[in-house]
Amino acid sequence: MKRFRWALAVFLTIFPIAARAQEGGAAKVPLTSAQKLGQRVFEQRCGICHAPARPGFQMYGPALYKDLVNGNEDAIKEMIRTGTAKMPGFKFGLDPSEIDAIVEYLKTVPKPVKNAEGPAGPGAMGPID
Numbered sequence: 001m002k003r004f005r006w007a008l009a010v011f012l013t014i015f016p017i018a019a020r021a022q023e024g025g026a027a028k029v030p031l032t033s034a035q036k037l038g039q040r041v042f043e044q045r046c047g048i049c050h051a052p053a054r055p056g057f058q059m060y061g062p063a064l065y066k067d068l069v070n071g072n073e074d075a076i077k078e079m080i081r082t083g084t085a086k087m088p089g090f091k092f093g094l095d096p097s098e099i100d101a102i103v104e105y106l107k108t109v110p111k112p113v114k115n116a117e118g119p120a121g122p123g124a125m126g127p128i129d
Contacts, residue, residue: 031108038105041098045090061087069106076103 031039043051049061062068069076080099083089090099 029108031105034101035105035108037098038101038103041094042102042105045094046102049087063112064106065109065111066107067111069103073103076106 046061046064049059050064051059077099079087080094080102081089081091094102
């Protein structure tokens with residue numbers, strides 16, 4: 001019985017430390033209201049092509065993250081408005097404030113983790129333009 005208590009005490013002491021280590025070094029910063037709007041609109045309108053691929057689903061567009069957006073905000077907004085040869089434009093489907101919110105949200109998205117299946121998961125095509 002003494003060993004069980006000792007093992008339990010050690011486990012309860014070590015578990016919180018291990019749990020914090022798995023969270024990653026940086027704590028997540030809460031999103032602003034504009035970023036939350038951008039996240040919602042991105043998930044509804046953009047996620048079908050740009051969200052990380054799930055098993056059995058192909059990712060049609062490139063993975064979007066903060067390093068691609070930072071410094072290119074105006075170009076990204078224009079691309080969302082007018083589209084490209086492989087992407088529809090959303091100037092009639094989204095308000096300018098929603099496009100701005102998407103860009104603000106993308107500034108918070110970390111770079112996807114590379115794995116053995118490719119740059120952003122199964123079926124990821126990478127940059128297409």
